[in-house]
Amino acid sequence: MERHASYALVGIISTALLVAAIVFVVWLGGxxxxxxxxxxxxxxxxxVRGLSVGAEVQFNxxxxxxxxxxxxxxxxxxxxxxxxxxxDQRGNACKAPAAQGKPEAAPHHPEQA
Known part of the structure; x- marks a missing residue:
């Protein structure tokens, strides 16, 4: 068994693990x-009388x-x-202002449309 450590190899592995940990934390945090x-x-x-472009949407x-x-x-x-x-994507439902009719809300993902 060799007693002398390869400092370059230890540095490269440590740096790679640190970068992987940072990428994982950013990915996990969304x-x-x-x-x-x-x-x-x-x-x-x-x-939908009363509904217009630029109108405010409220939740509670x-x-x-x-x-x-x-x-x-x-x-x-x-x-x-x-x-x-x-x-702000934290709300679960939205209310459109003064619109008549029954809305059904759904997330829209442009890549699926």
Whole structure:
């Protein structure tokens, strides 16, 4: 057994383990490193009078985002689709302001659309 350690090899392995640990902690924390949050999509069945682009979206009376886009569903023109910009993703549900109709909220992932 050799008594002298290879300091270069120990340094390389230590550095690699430190980098791997940092990458794991960032991945575990869900950090996007400057990426934007996922937009949400709300689908309304029926009329949506009072809904407009840029309108505030509230959850329990607190602003959690705003409406970015409103359009008719391509598959069913009786459904109105709204895309929301939500900088705070901690809420489980949103309430669109003064819109009539029953919304169904679902996270929207552009790569799946």
């Amino acid at each position: 950090s996007r490193l400057g990426g934007s949050d996922d937009p949400y999509r709300i689908i309304f069945h029926g009329p 009376g607190i602003k959690v985002g705003q409406i970015e886009r409103i359009r008719l569903d391509e598959e069913d023109p009786n459904r109105v689709v709204t895309d929301l910009d939500r900088p």
